[in-house]
Amino acid sequence: MRSPDMPTHPDIALPRLIAHRGLSAHAPENTLVAVRAAHEAGFQWVELDVQLLGDGTPVIWHDATLMRCSDGHGRLATLDLAAVRKLDVGGWFGDGFRGECMATLSDMLELLVELDMSVNMELKVTSRRSGTELAEVVVPRLLRALPPERLILSSFDQPALNHARTLADASLLPIGVLTESVPEKWCSRCEALNAYSIHTDWTRLTARRAREIKAAGYHLLCYTPNDPMAFANRWTWGVDSAISDDPALFAGIAPPPDQAQA
Ligand code: G3P
Ligand code: MG
Numbered sequence: 001m002r003s004p005d006m007p008t009h010p011d012i013a014l015p016r017l018i019a020h021r022g023l024s025a026h027a028p029e030n031t032l033v034a035v036r037a038a039h040e041a042g043f044q045w046v047e048l049d050v051q052l053l054g055d056g057t058p059v060i061w062h063d064a065t066l067m068r069c070s071d072g073h074g075r076l077a078t079l080d081l082a083a084v085r086k087l088d089v090g091g092w093f094g095d096g097f098r099g100e101c102m103a104t105l106s107d108m109l110e111l112l113v114e115l116d117m118s119v120n121m122e123l124k125v126t127s128r129r130s131g132t133e134l135a136e137v138v139v140p141r142l143l144r145a146l147p148p149e150r151l152i153l154s155s156f157d158q159p160a161l162n163h164a165r166t167l168a169d170a171s172l173l174p175i176g177v178l179t180e181s182v183p184e185k186w187c188s189r190c191e192a193l194n195a196y197s198i199h200t201d202w203t204r205l206t207a208r209r210a211r212e213i214k215a216a217g218y219h220l221l222c223y224t225p226n227d228p229m230a231f232a233n234r235w236t237w238g239v240d241s242a243i244s245d246d247p248a249l250f251a252g253i254a255p256p257p258d259q260a261q262a
Pocket of ligand 2: 047048049122
């Protein structure tokens, strides 16, 4: 249970639908064009992944390697900004996206500010990399760019979130605890971080756990439902938001944001 003497969270207007990696069903994931596509489709919030290149530059990217989503090869941990700037990160998705460049965190924050958008930024810690170092680089930049009510920082990596919390309290930095399956000890983990939310795989959430989380005062987000009918009963369990590759599919099915849950 959230204690009343903990710093309070910003008043976030949490939407029902968040575009996962930008509008990734319709544009190359984690790119500037995918965020513009989300905005054009009417979605105010995007989820994005951030990690560090070998030279310490934070970039918006999901995988540890370039292979799946670019015309290059290699591990991000061994590359510098000059090398990744030469890559095409759109052509793999479709010819119309050829020429898209990998976005740095700085590029992406500039776009989010320009479009007046909000972000769930996931600290993506790939094997053998430091979540603490990632948080140290990313958190101050997020806080400078966006007001706290337009930001949720999440990660599967405990050291990353622990360090993030040492950099800013809950009134400045809403933290989301990311889990594949909500563990038995979810509540102590959320209390220790003064978390704003829990984000979990929608296929592994149970109604009982969802109701416990809501009763304890946390927000509950699910990734990555793309079938609104299969997801429909999760709204009745109290789920606040769905992080979807194709959130437009949920139009007319997701309840309005302010509707009380059953
Ligand atoms: O933040 C929700 C979701 O993005 C977590 O998994 O692998 O898609 O980054 P992944
Ligand atoms: Mg992610």
